[in-house]
Amino acid sequence: xxxxxxxxxxxxxxxxxxxxxxxxxxxxxxxxxxxxxxxxxxxxxxxxxxxxxxxxxxxxxxxxxxxxxxxxxxxxxxxxxx
Amino acid sequence: xxxxxxxxxxxxxxxxxxxxxxxxxxxxxxxxxxxxxxxxxxxxxxxxxxxxxxxxxxxxxxxxxxxxxxxxxxxxxxxxxxxxxxxxxxxxxxxxxxxxxxxxxxxxxxxxxxxxxxxxxxxxxxxxxxxxxxxxxxxx
Numbered sequence: 001x002x003x004x005x006x007x008x009x010x011x012x013x014x015x016x017x018x019x020x021x022x023x024x025x026x027x028x029x030x031x032x033x034x035x036x037x038x039x040x041x042x043x044x045x046x047x048x049x050x051x052x053x054x055x056x057x058x059x060x061x062x063x064x065x066x067x068x069x070x071x072x073x074x075x076x077x078x079x080x081x082x
Numbered sequence: 083x084x085x086x087x088x089x090x091x092x093x094x095x096x097x098x099x100x101x102x103x104x105x106x107x108x109x110x111x112x113x114x115x116x117x118x119x120x121x122x123x124x125x126x127x128x129x130x131x132x133x134x135x136x137x138x139x140x141x142x143x144x145x146x147x148x149x150x151x152x153x154x155x156x157x158x159x160x161x162x163x164x165x166x167x168x169x170x171x172x173x174x175x176x177x178x179x180x181x182x183x184x185x186x187x188x189x190x191x192x193x194x195x196x197x198x199x200x201x202x203x204x205x206x207x208x209x210x211x212x213x214x215x216x217x218x219x220x221x222x
Contacts, residue, residue, distance in 0.1 A: 039203050040143050040195060043170050046205055061202035 001053065006077050010070065013048040017041070027071030035070070049077065057081070085164025085175060086219050089122045092181060095157045105152035112145065115176045115190055118163035122174065126165070126218045128211055136208050137199060140172060144193035151187045158182060168215050170206055171195050 011025050020035050031037045037045065046059050057080050067073050093114060101107040123129040133140045153159060158181035166173040171193050178188035196204035196211070206212075 040193075043195065043203070043205055047170055059205040061198070061204060064205075065202075 001081055003074065003078055006053075006081070007074055009049060009052040010045075010074060010077070013045055013052055014070075017044055017048060025070060027069060027074060029070045030068055031070065031073065032068075053081070055081075085166050086168075087122070087126060087165040087215075087222065088162060089118065089125055090160050090162040091118050091121050093117065093159050093161060095153050095155055095159065097155050100155045103152075105154055108147070108149065111147050111149070111178075111188060111190065114159075114161050114178060114188075115145075115147075115163070115174075115192060118161040118176060119174055119192065122163040122165060126215050128214045128218075132214070133196075133208075133211065136210050138196045138204065138208055138211070139199075140194040140196055142192050142194050145190065147188065147190040149188055151185065153178070153187055159187065165215070165219075166191075168207055169212055172207065 007027075011022065014020060014025060014035070014037070015022060018035065018037055018041065020037075024035060029035055031042075042064065046057070050056055057077070059080075063076050063080070064073075067076060095106055099106050099110045120129065123132075130140065160179050160181050162177045162179070164175045164177075166175050172195070173191065173193050176188070176190040176192075177186060178190075179186055196207050198204060
């Protein structure tokens, strides 16, 4: 899956789950400060993402310690899918 | 109320739970939910002690309540707790009904997540926790 495809899956999941506008979903957008997506929300986001990509990715806390932006999240998912 | 496992507790509303409007103060409903939740988790053999022995805390991170009808002092109520999900988050739904009439008084939901002693949010509940719950559900 390409980075653009992953980004599209994340965008779909975020738009379904949270009250944000698509134009806010840039790679530099900060999940907590700008998108109001907190750590609890990320569980729902990752579950939705698993359904979107039709895979059961094994998310561990250490994968997300340094995730601040949508781009960081994209990096993690891309790594997990390799 | 749908759920993989359900239990219920009987409570008689005590005098100290009502406010100056003579109805149960809204903050006290969390305690009624908790009584039912603890019994549910005891029956599932996955209570707070078990969770802590596994090395995890399970704080409530989200709670919703709908106060359909007010509860009053001395009212006999049934608090039903129903397990909705447990693999990633522990989600429990609640219904409070009047014991005599069966009338729905309150609906609610709580969500708990697993946190390691280091404070890390877990994206799945611990394996042993899931296994215990699923074994219990299968045996009922």
